[in-house]
Each structure stands twice: as C-alpha cells, then as structure tokens.
Amino acid sequence: MMRIGELARRTAVSERSLRYYEEQGLLDAHRTSGGHREFAESAVDRVIHIQELFAAGLSSRTIADVLPCMRDSDGGPAAVATPSLVETLLGERARIEARIAQLASSRAVLDEVIEAASGK
Amino acid sequence: MMRIGELARRTAVSERSLRYYEEQGLLDAHRTSGGHREFAESAVDRVIHIQELFAAGLSSRTIADVLPCMRDSDGGPAAVATPSLVETLLGERARIEARIAQLASSRAVLDEVIEAASGK
DNA sequence: CTTGAATCTGACATCAATGTGAGGTCCTAC
DNA sequence: GTAGGACCTCACATTGATGTCAGATTCAAG
Numbered sequence: 509m510m511r512i513g514e515l516a517r518r519t520a521v522s523e524r525s526l527r528y529y530e531e532q533g534l535l536d537a538h539r540t541s542g543g544h545r546e547f548a549e550s551a552v553d554r555v556i557h558i559q560e561l562f563a564a565g566l567s568s569r570t571i572a573d574v575l576p577c578m579r580d581s582d583g584g585p586a587a588v589a590t591p592s593l594v595e596t597l598l599g600e601r602a603r604i605e606a607r608i609a610q611l612a613s614s615r616a617v618l619d620e621v622i623e624a625a626s627g628k
Numbered sequence: 629m630m631r632i633g634e635l636a637r638r639t640a641v642s643e644r645s646l647r648y649y650e651e652q653g654l655l656d657a658h659r660t661s662g663g664h665r666e667f668a669e670s671a672v673d674r675v676i677h678i679q680e681l682f683a684a685g686l687s688s689r690t691i692a693d694v695l696p697c698m699r700d701s702d703g704g705p706a707a708v709a710t711p712s713l714v715e716t717l718l719g720e721r722a723r724i725e726a727r728i729a730q731l732a733s734s735r736a737v738l739d740e741v742i743e744a745a746s747g748k
Numbered sequence: 749c750t751t752g753a754a755t756c757t758g759a760c761a762t763c764a765a766t767g768t769g770a771g772g773t774c775c776t777a778c
Numbered sequence: 779g780t781a782g783g784a785c786c787t788c789a790c791a792t793t794g795a796t797g798t799c800a801g802a803t804t805c806a807a808g
Binding site (some may be wrong): 631642644648660662663664680687688 | 798
Binding site for chain 2 (some may be wrong): 524541560561563564565574577578588589593594597598600601604605607610611612613614615617618619620621622625
C-alpha cells in the first residue's frame with residue numbers, strides 16, 4: 509500500500525491528476541481511518557494505462573469503460589467488452605487515423621510556407 | 629466587396645470566427661459608414677489559408693506573422709520571413725511530426741485493446 | 749417610410765484535464 | 779506530545795477558438 513505522493517513520484521503524474529482519476533472512477537483507492545488515500549501496487553500499472561489512453565485522446569468516460577477490459581498486473585479477470593464499446597473504440601481508431609492524415613496534410617502546408625519563406 | 633454573411637457562406641466559416649480573425653489582425657475589413665464589415669474578394673482565399681494554418685495547430689499569433697509571407701490571389705508582394713519566424717515554423721513542423729508519431733503509438737495501444745476486447 | 753433580414757458589439761459559455769492556492773487535518777519521527 | 783511534512787477538500791483559473799444570446803443598429807427592397 510502506498511500513498512498518493514509515492515504513486516505520483518513513481519508514475520510521474522501529479523497528485524492533482526491522480527485525485528481526478530479517482531474522482532472519475534478510473535482508479536481505486538482505499539482510505540485510512542484519517543481519510544488519506546492508499547493505493548495498491550497495481551495502481552502504478554493502472555495509472556500508466558490511463559495515461560496511454562488519455563494520450564490516445566479517449567475521454568475519461570470512455571477510459572472508465574475500457575479499463576475493466578485491460579489486464580493489470582493484479583491479474584484480475586479482464587471483463588469482456590460490450591459490442592458498443594468495441595464500436596466506440598473502432599470509432600476512436602478511425603478518428604486517430606483521420607487526425608494523422610490531417611496532420612500530414614498540415615505538415616505539407618507548413619512545408620510549402622517554409623520553403624516559400626526561407627529558401628525560395 | 630462582400631459582407632460577412634457571404635464570406636461565411638463561401639468559406640463555410642462561421643461569422644463569429646470571421647469576426648475573431650479580424651480582431652486578431654488576420655483579416656482586413658473595410659467598414660461601411662454604418663459600421664458593417666466589407667471584405668475584398670481575396671478574403672476568401674485568405675480565410676482558407678487561415679483555416680489551413682489553424683488546422684496545422686498554429687496559434688493566431690503565429691498565423692498573423694505567417695500570413696504576410698503567403699501570396700494571396702490579390703498578388704500582394706509576399707513579405708520575407710524573418711529567421712526567427714522560420715525557426716518557429718520549423719519548430720511547429722517538428723511538433724507535428726512528434727504528434728503524428730504519438731498518434732501512431734496511440735493507435736497501436738488502441739489496436740491492442742480492441743484485439744483483446746473483441747477477438748481474443 | 750417601413751419592415752424584415754443582416755449586421756453590429758459585448759458578454760458569457762464551452763470542453764477537459766490540470767494547475768494552483770487556501771485553510772485545515774493527519775501521520776510519523778523525534 | 780509536538781513539529782513539520784504529507785495529505786485532505788473545495789474552489790477557481792487556465793487555454794483558445796468558437797457557440798450563443800441579447801439588445802441595438804444598419805441595410806435594402808417594397
């Protein structure tokens with residue numbers, strides 16, 4: 509069991525964000541009699557998962573749906589995704605694909621500007 | 629000379645955004661005696677340029693610096709970019725590259741989740 | 749002129765995760 | 779038991795382009 513400071517240090521995620529994750533139901537925390545959070549070892553992996561999913565642009569709501577399907581190091585039985593969740597994830601994947609294409613296009617625009625502005 | 633409604637229609641950009649662009653110094657507008665904006669034909673191309681640059685993730689401040697270097701259909705003499713502007717643009721380009729790489733990584737994470745959640 | 753559509757300004761809302769600060773409580777090593 | 783570091787909650791700020799609404803004014807066509 510570790511407290512929030514250690515978890516923050518080990519994951520390089522701010523305490524503020526960890527509290528937010530708990531508030532959003534992404535992270536379980538026991539409480540001491542005094543009200544301080546206590547996290548299991550597996551919380552480290554979980555926070556890393558959360559960060560990955562945030563980086564993928566998923567909302568905290570979607571992450572809350574996805575997390576039960578991800579196998580943590582605590583080896584809890586991974587829940588099976590509902591068809592609608594899979595659909596959501598496929599949609600997110602398509603969004604990422606589209607975003608990549610858009611960025612590639614933006615890069616091309618930028619290259620034109622840079623070429624016109626610097627070299628010529 | 630066209631008014632804001634027509635420009636909005638022809639560029640598919642909201643009137644609100646066009647006013648914002650003018651406020652940020654990205655778009656020139658004459659005013660009628662009554663205070664209504666009047667835009668030149670070239671504003672259509674300019675707004676399209678602005679949208680491209682916004683899509684590339686540039687801030688309105690940077691766009692304001694870049695626009696004078698882009699040749700509009702009005703054929704105004706394109707200003708020469710300062711070295712620091714070119715540096716900024718190269719930085720933005722690098723940011724886009726990094727973002728694309730990050731998204732590719734996110735897509736991979738998502739693919740893992742999707743595979744684990746759907747197929748197995 | 750009159751009327752209705754178009755436009756004006758100004759202000760506040762949004763989205764979402766995170767930063768930040770105040771004021772108070774808990775925990776632990778001494 | 780006490781000092782001080784760690785932690786608590788609550789609340790407001792941030793970011794920035796855009797949405798939206800209200801109330802007032804202008805424009806253009808009849």
